[in-house]
Amino acid sequence: MNKILYWYKNPTYRFLVLFLTGFLLLYYFNLFFIGITSPGNYYSSFLNQHLNYIRGLRDLLLQIISKILTIQGYKVYTSDYTLHAMNIGGFNIVYSCLGFGVMSFFTAFVIAWPGKPVKNKIFFIIAGIAIIQLLNITRFILITLYFNKILFLGINHHTLFNLILYFILMVVIYVWINSPKKKHNNSPDVEANTAQKKI
Secondary structure (H helix, E strand, O other): OHHHHHHHHOHHHHHHHHHHHHHHHHHHHHHHHHHHOOOOOOOOHHHHHHOOHHHHHHHHHHHHHHHHHHHOOOOEEEOOOEEEEOOOEEEEOOHHHOOHHHHHHHHHHHHHOOOOOHHHHHHHHHHHHHHHHHHHHHHHHHHHHHHHHHHHOOOOHHHHHHHHHHHHHHHHHHHHHOOOOOOOOOOHHHHHHHHHHHO
16 A cells, blocks of 8 residues: 555656556556447447537548548538549548547546646646547548548558558657746745835
8 A cells, every 4th residue: 555655756756657557547548439329239339429429529530531622623522531523533531530549548647747737737738639630620621632642652551541640749749848837926036026015
């Protein structure tokens, strides 16, 4: 028991425990939700019809990408899982393409990181997820327009996307971690300076 308390009091161990626990909970909850909203033994029609956030994200991405390509002059066809630009190309969007793994990693990391206020963490999580999905949208558009060229170069777009995405996230996280804390007006230093001015 004492060893457990010692490890928990250690900032490094506490961060690792919170990060790994948070990541596993988020990651496997998403997998569980996919299972329970897919027809089968434990299927829930209520969750599938009213609370299926995975399908909601997929539909949102397809709508945004379709709108962007349509504005650029392409004739676009979509279904529940696919998008095709006429005479150009398209893609099939499955769970692994939605970015829930990297979003789980990012969210768990930010929550577990010590020394940052809750409001700051919430804002950073929202901004980080937005960056992830903006990059995801960019990837799908490039795949639709240049998929044959990508194959010709022998580049696996999943691997390339993950490398670029994790690099960008590491840079963003590094900047966030090392950003200076804002001093509040009621901090001791400010109060001391104010008192000296009054004297």
